[in-house]
Amino acid sequence: MRIVYAGSPQxxxxxxxxxxEAGAEVCAVITQPDRPVGRKKILTPTPVKAYAEAxxxxxxxxxKIRDCAAEVRALGGDIMITCAYxxxxxxxxxxxxxxxxxxxxxxLLPQFRGASPIQAAIYAGEEYTGVTVMKTELALDAxxxxxxxxxxxxxxxxxxxxxRLSALAAEAAVEAVEHIRNGNVQLLIQDEAKATYCKKxxxxxxxxxxxxxxxxxxxxxxxxxxxxxxxxxxxGEIFNIFSAQPCDFSGDGKCGEVVGIxxxxxxxxxxxxxxxxxxxxxxxxGGKRQPARDLINGxxxxxxxxxx
Numbered sequence: 385m386r387i388v389y390a391g392s393p394q395x396x397x398x399x400x401x402x403x404x405e406a407g408a409e410v411c412a413v414i415t416q417p418d419r420p421v422g423r424k425k426i427l428t429p430t431p432v433k434a435y436a437e438a439x440x441x442x443x444x445x446x447x448k449i450r451d452c453a454a455e456v457r458a459l460g461g462d463i464m465i466t467c468a469y470x471x472x473x474x475x476x477x478x479x480x481x482x483x484x485x486x487x488x489x490x491x492l493l494p495q496f497r498g499a500s501p502i503q504a505a506i507y508a509g510e511e512y513t514g515v516t517v518m519k520t521e522l523a524l525d526a527x528x529x530x531x532x533x534x535x536x537x538x539x540x541x542x543x544x545x546x547x548r549l550s551a552l553a554a555e556a557a558v559e560a561v562e563h564i565r566n567g568n569v570q571l572l573i574q575d576e577a578k579a580t581y582c583k584k585x586x587x588x589x590x591x592x593x594x595x596x597x598x599x600x601x602x603x604x605x606x607x608x609x610x611x612x613x614x615x616x617x618x619x620g621e622i623f624n625i626f627s628a629q630p631c632d633f634s635g636d637g638k639c640g641e642v643v644g645i646x647x648x649x650x651x652x653x654x655x656x657x658x659x660x661x662x663x664x665x666x667x668x669x670g671g672k673r674q675p676a677r678d679l680i681n682g683x684x685x686x687x688x689x690x691x692x
Contacts, residue, residue, distance in 0.1 A: 385483065385565050388461035388628050390414040390449075393432040395550045396467040397489055401435065402554035408561050409614035410441060412459040416470050417445040421503070438562040450474040463564060465557060469655060475522060486560055488553045490546075492532060493518060494579035499527035503542050504582035506607040509599075513537050513545070515553045517560040519571060526579070530560055541609040541626075586655030587612040594691065597658035598630035605661075613667070616640065616691040617683070622671035623691060633660035640691045649677040653669065 387410045389400050403410055413436040421428040429437075435445045444459075446452045453476035458644065463483035466473075468490075478485050491501035493516040500506075505513040514534035519527040533552045537545065563569060590608040592601055601614075605628040608614040613624040637643045637655040644653035644660075651664040668671045668684045679685045 385409060385462045385561070386411040386460055387561065388412045388414060388456070388459050388464045388481070389432075389436075389467075390464060390469040391432045391467040392416040392430040392470045393468050395490070395546055395553070396432050396469070396488075397435045398550045398554040398618050399465070399467050399557040400432060402558050404439060405418070408558070411461055413441050413443045414449065414456070414469070415443060415445050417447055421522045437634075446471075449477060453477055453480060456480045460633070463561075465560070467553060473520060473522075478520060478522075483564060486530065486564070487518055487520045487525070487527070488550045488556055489516045489518060490514075490524055490553065492516060492534065493525060493529060493589065494574040494576065496580055496582050498582040499584040500582045502546050503585050503607040504580075505537055506540070506542060506545065507603045509603055510537050514550070515549055515556045517556050518574075524581075526574060526576075528573055530563060530569065530571060531556060539606065541606045543610045585612060587615070590614045592616045592625065592691075594654065595657040598656045598661045599659075601656055601661050603627045618668065618689070618691055623669065624667035624673070625663055625683075626665040626667070626673065627664050628661045631660050631662045638690055642685060642687055642689045642691070645680060645685075645687060646676075649680045651676050652680060654691060 387408055389410050391400060392415050396470050415430045415433045418427045418429050433443050456477055457480040461481055464481045464485040466485060467488040491505060492514045496504045512534050514532055516532050517530045521527040535548060535552055579664045590612045593606060605614040605625055609626050615622050615624045633643060633655055635643060639655055639657055641655050642652050643655045651662045653660050653662050664676045665673060666679050
């Protein structure tokens with residue numbers, strides 16, 4: 385069974401690697417075009433492209449795959465597996481594969497359809513998340529479910545949970561191909577009444593409102609670590625916050641005010657609308673990500689400073 389694999393970010397590398405290690409016949413890889421990266425705008429391939437080329441696989445980076453049905457059909461794939469590819473598929477593309485197009489989605493569908501399922505699960509405080517393998521339809525993430533892999537969300541940051549789910553997606557990809565190859569394709573129809581959606585998260589979405597309860601703020605921090613990074617303003621400039629933990633506080637102070645510094649300077653405490661948050665890592669404008677001790681010693685943070 386010939387497989388065309390479509391993916392772009394680092395998250396999609398492990399599933400591709402797992403398919404190759406399992407002996408699957410990946411005949412081609414499709415990914416997003418190279419993009420300018422960094423301050424110098426250096427044209428850079430996607431992580432999937434870099435891995436696929438190193439593995440000796442033919443790679444195609446269609447600017448708009450919807451306009452390239454003939455080229456996709458010419459690849460000769462029986463099925464297509466997509467994982468965080470980054471482009472919407474047309475019916476003409478779906479029709480190129482007699483065995484169907486199958487997507488690895490990083491949520492327990494029908495929850496969190498859309499572009500940011502991992503971050504959405506963390507911010508919503510979900511105890512469990514996972515990877516769903518579904519048959520792709522034109523409607524967003526609405527196809528029948530082939531299999532599901534679950535894991536606990538825990539207190540993971542977005543970066544940490546993304547790594548775990550990438551490994552889970554690798555297991556799911558191998559199992560899905562085996563099911564499809566053996567004709568063991570019994571799909572569970574998604575319950576539309578339970579469907580939820582999440583949009584792409586940008587920097588503006590990660591701004592901290594210290595009038596919110598401490599639990600909400602800590603989930604936002606975890607869901608935005610490392611990207612786009614939860615932030616507030618300090619002295620009129622962006623101040624990114626990482627590694628926040630909720631704690632009790634009943635004293636006086638404004639929301640956003642630094643009301644405590646630990647004896648060893650390993651953290652500082654900020655008053656919230658409900659309780660407080662204990663912050664052990666941050667990043668001042670123009671600086672690097674630093675432990676709280678360095679921010680306190682560098683006088684970026686002190687008692688009475690208000691973060692807004």
